Each structure stands twice: as structure tokens, then as C-alpha cells.
Amino acid sequence: MEKMKSWIRISFAGRYSVITGEGTAGNNANSIRGFKVIDDAKAQVESICPGIVSCADILAVAARDASVAVGGPSWTVNLERRDSTTASRSLADSDLPAFTDSLDWLICLLGNKDLNARDMVALSDGNYAPLDLVTPNTFDNGFYSNLIARRGLLQSDQVLFSGGSTDSIVNEYSTDSSSFSSDFASAMVKMGNIDPLTRSQREIRRVCTAVN
Template sequence: MACPSNLFATFFIVFVISIASSTAQLSTDYYDSCCPGLLDAVRAQVKLAVDKEPRMGASLLRLFFHDCFVNGCDGSIMLDDTATFTGEKNAAPNRNSTRGFEVIDAIKAAVEQICPGDVSCADILAISARDSVVALGGPSWDVKVGRRDAWTASQAAANTSIPAPTFDLNRLVSSFQAQGLSVKDLVALSGAHTIGQARCTNFRARIYNETNIDGFFARTRQAGCPRTSGAGDNNLAPLDIQTPTSFDNSYFQDLISMRGLLHSDQQLFNGGSTDSLVTSYSQSSSTFNADFVAAMIRMGDIKPLTGSNGEIRKNCRRIN
């Protein structure tokens, strides 16, 4: 059975398509009839990837974040550069940093086996992000789906829209507000740093130059990240020093102890307006989990392509 967007293209006349595309909404049951095996297929592939490398859970979650912050949750981050097209993968926030593309490829291939031409790469990114959190011990939620894939990408937008690890609190707040996300969403989504790692080049300035940092923590990180730029730039350190492969609230406990790895992390607990949220999340994993889930759902609603807009890519790396 074809999914709703494909039915639009097959059975409805042009003006009806136009109306449907302008009013279409995401839903949690979009694929229930047309691709009932979708969630099991995605979950199985994510589990394989995370079991092989726990860090991959953080990488898949980050792919969804970096996709949604650039012109909406439209799968644009997956597009490869070509001789005539420059995509987002080599934008400054993504180059030598975003990873997990081959896992999305594997998921897409598995889904195409059971539901050819029905499921978008944008939706696969959204479902994979949820399953990655669950695989590492975090909360689950019903993912809204029905997105279609973009025909294009924007390296320029990726360079300007994705918040940087050097941002202060005001710039972080502005960056999230530009996407329709609140200060609470900012802090809750930053809790994704309870898993994953960062490269030395992104935290060198903090561990050598900043004063709002625990001394022992700074010295420990300096051992794997030389002061000289270019030396050890790609050396990794965990964003959460307590439980780096478990999705929990220890990231916020680290911030209260001045052990945030990135400058942008510690800005959330630095005598500013977000201190109370960090304190609350550090004390209650259930509060953090609930707010994280709500924020992930809101982020997934950023400017999706629906109805007759966009396409369902056969290969996530290129348009049809």
C-alpha cells in the first residue's frame, strides 16, 4: 500500500495537491498502514550500529540536530557534494565532525527492502535519533513522521545556523529562538551531550584559557589535547566524564562541578538565566527526560516538507 504522499501524486488533481501540501501535518501513525515494519527495521539497524560502537548513538542523534537546524528537518545533511552541487557535509560545523552517514545508508537500504519508495531519509533520521537515545538507556517517545526529502542543501546556511561550541549564552539562546525553540529547549537538548565525544580543536581554548573550569578536570583534558594548534586536533574526549555512553543526567552534574568540556556547555551554568534549569535537571533525571522528549518533538517540527513538496529519495546521498 502506498503512503499518503505517494497517493497524492497518483490520484489527486493539481489544485487538490496544492491544498494538501499546504495543510499536511506530521503524525505518529503516518506509516502504520503503508509500511508497518518500518520501526522494527530502523531499530534493528540502530542497535547493530550502537552495539558495535556506542559512540554511534551520539553521532546519529547529532545528525538529526544538524539536519533540522539548516532549513528544517528535510534530510538535506545527507546529500553528497557533486561537480555542480555543494551540500552541507563540508560546512564548518560538519566537516570532520558529523558521522554516521553509512549507518543511515544501511537503514535506508533495509527499509527499501520492505517499503520501496515510501519512507523519506528525513524520517529515517528522526526515528534513528530516537532509537539511538533508547539504545543508550534514554527515554522513548512517539516520533512524528510524514516528512519528505529536500531537493537541495545549503552549505552557507549550515555555516550560520548551527550553534558553535564557542557561543556564549546569548548567542545560544538566539540560535535556538531562530528555530522557534525556547530557552528550556536549549538546555534540555544540550543534555544530548551526556553521550558522545568532542575533538580537541573544539575545547582547546576552554581547557587552557578559561577560569570557570575545575582545575583537575582541565589538566586531565590537557594531557590529550596539546596547547599548540594543529597538534592533536582530532584527539577525542568525552562530553560527559561520568557516563559517556549512557543517556542520563550526569552531564548537568558535570556543569555544576565546572566540568563542562565545551565553552558552550559551561555557559549553561555560569551565573546566568539557565542555571536553575541545569540544577533541576542535575537533581531529577525524570524532569530532564520529560523536557528532552518534548524538545526533541518540537525540534522535529521545524519546517518539514510534506504533501507534494520535496521527494522520497531512493538513495539518501543524492536526489532522484
């Protein structure tokens, strides 16, 4: 379920204040990376229009563009997010799914974020780890064929096809790539709209690794 760890915002440890961030949460261990890409994009944007584009918006756009770059779907990214001035490791520890979680608990966790079981199954593909060993660098539905063949790498992935309520969704995605791509794009939009900070709330950071 690494993809759902996109809930996190960038880990905070700046020169102005040190905050224990989501990046240190147990369920994020050895899974989040690519911060340099976001930092470089932020630096270039700040050189052109300082104080306008938040790190949160850059991260959301980068997620969409990364999908497109590997043959996945595109979607409209809602912008005008602001960056938080705080972080909470405790919330990350309690809200992020673990690789050992049961299907019922995963559905419950995502339900608390207004994501349904279909969203959860769609968001389980395209992970940092090579969970699809056949086409690990391509956005496709091979992940679901692997689950049906009982070749899921993580318990929290294989549990999606284990005689439970999500088996039918896995079967559908394994044979209908267009349905999977469409649902993935829709789920990414929904996930990007989980309690965003907008307008007067919080700040637009000058650099993504530090609060202003």
C-alpha cells in the first residue's frame, strides 16, 4: 500500500525550527524518497514567481506528471494549497496503513478519509518497491494479475484478493486496464482533496524542507 503513503507531506526539519515530521513515522520507513525532485522544482518556481506556488501543489502536480511519464493516466490537479507550519508523526503512525494490516482495517482506515474500497484497490498499484516483477517500470494492471496468481509481495496487497469483498475489483482491474486507469485517476483526485490547506490557512514555504 505504498502509494497511499502519498498522504504524507514533506518531512520538516528546517533551519528555523525542527519538527518531528511524518517522514519519521514507522509506516514510512524506507519508503518515501524523491524529495530532491520537489526541492529542485520549488527552487525553479521560486526564481520565477516567488511566494506563489506551494510545495504541496508542486508535490500534487509531480504525482500526476509521474503517472503520465510511465504510461499512466492524467487528471486535473486542484491547486491553491498551502503548506503546513506543523507536522504530526503520531497522526501518521495512526492513519497510514501498514503492510500487515487486514482487509477490514484497510477499508476502515481509508473510509475515515472518504476513500472507498474501490479507491483503495486502484491506489495499490504503481509502488516504489517492485511489487509487479513483470513490468515494474510501467503503469499497467499487471499488479492485479499477480494478486490473482497469489504473487502479491506484501500481505496488505495480497489481502486485496483473498476471498474477501475486494476480489471482484481485482478481477475487473486485471482484465480491464481502462477501468483501472480511470478509477486510479479518480482516486488520486479524491486523495489530493483530503483536508487541503487553502487560501489564508498556513503559508507558502520558501523552501520545502523548512517552515518560513
